[in-house]
Amino acid sequence: QQQVKQSPQSLIVQKGGISIINCAYENTAFDYFPWYQQFPGKGPALLIAIRPDVSEKKEGRFTISFNKSAKQFSLHIMDSQPGDSATYFCAASDLGGTSYGKLTFGQGTILTVHP
Amino acid sequence: DVKVTQSSRYLVKRTGEKVFLECVQDMDHENMFWYRQDPGLGLRLIYFSYDVKMKEKGDIPEGYSVSREKKERFSLILESASTNQTSMYLCASSSRREGETQYFGPGTRLLVL
Numbered sequence: 764q765q766q767v768k769q770s771p772q773s774l775i776v777q778k779g780g781i782s783i784i785n786c787a788y789e790n791t792a793f794d795y796f797p798w799y800q801q802f803p804g805k806g807p808a809l810l811i812a813i814r815p816d817v818s819e820k821k822e823g824r825f826t827i828s829f830n831k832s833a834k835q836f837s838l839h840i841m842d843s844q845p846g847d848s849a850t851y852f853c854a855a856s857d858l859g860g861t862s863y864g865k866l867t868f869g870q871g872t873i874l875t876v877h878p
Numbered sequence: 879d880v881k882v883t884q885s886s887r888y889l890v891k892r893t894g895e896k897v898f899l900e901c902v903q904d905m906d907h908e909n910m911f912w913y914r915q916d917p918g919l920g921l922r923l924i925y926f927s928y929d930v931k932m933k934e935k936g937d938i939p940e941g942y943s944v945s946r947e948k949k950e951r952f953s954l955i956l957e958s959a960s961t962n963q964t965s966m967y968l969c970a971s972s973s974r975r976e977g978e979t980q981y982f983g984p985g986t987r988l989l990v991l
Contacts, residue, residue: 806984863926868921
């Protein structure tokens with residue numbers, strides 16, 4: 764079974780700090796790595812995504828770092844805010860195949876940012 | 879804006895009941911997905927569909943079936959609900975034209991007693 768392993772399961776940071784969530788994958792055919800953000804009572808929503816042809820992608824305070832050789836990628840949230848408190852999921856997909864856009868998700872990280 | 883709606887936010891059923899969860903998307907998406915979300919396990923794919931009347935098993939299809947008679951509607955069926963199917967169920971859709979982003983509904987929290 765294709766797996767994506769995510770850590771930590773939960774994370775508490777102070778306002779203004781850096782939040783870091785890590786993911787590791789096994790399937791070398793994966794070629795698309797998104798992060799989804801889920802607030803309580805809502806469905807997940809795409810936050811940021813990266814393809815393996817770049818090692819880093821930044822959108823505002825959110826950055827994905829990607830290490831193809833180690834088969835790892837991580838989400839960094841700079842200057843974390845209480846409004847960032849949510850559950851974060853990493854995911855991976857083999858878009859080059861006939862996967863119909865199927866995503867394999869990690870286990871999720873509950874982020875709490877204290878004011 | 880893409881909108882994915884699910885028929886119920888909360889549902890309580892008894893063991894052995896047949897349960898229908900409905901999902902509707904309004905963006906003419908080809909692909910639709912059903913996941914269940916459990917603490918510590920993330921989102922696990924139950925079934926997906928890439929076209930009307932087409933369906934593929936995901937990672938955990940046992941105890942579930944699906945139906946897609948119209949492009950905008952994808953139903954998840956629990957033939958005989960069991961307590962281990964108590965979970966949050968999430969529906970999502972995506973477009974072959976636009977790429978990879980999956981758009982999720984708000985979820986249905988199902989409790990099987």
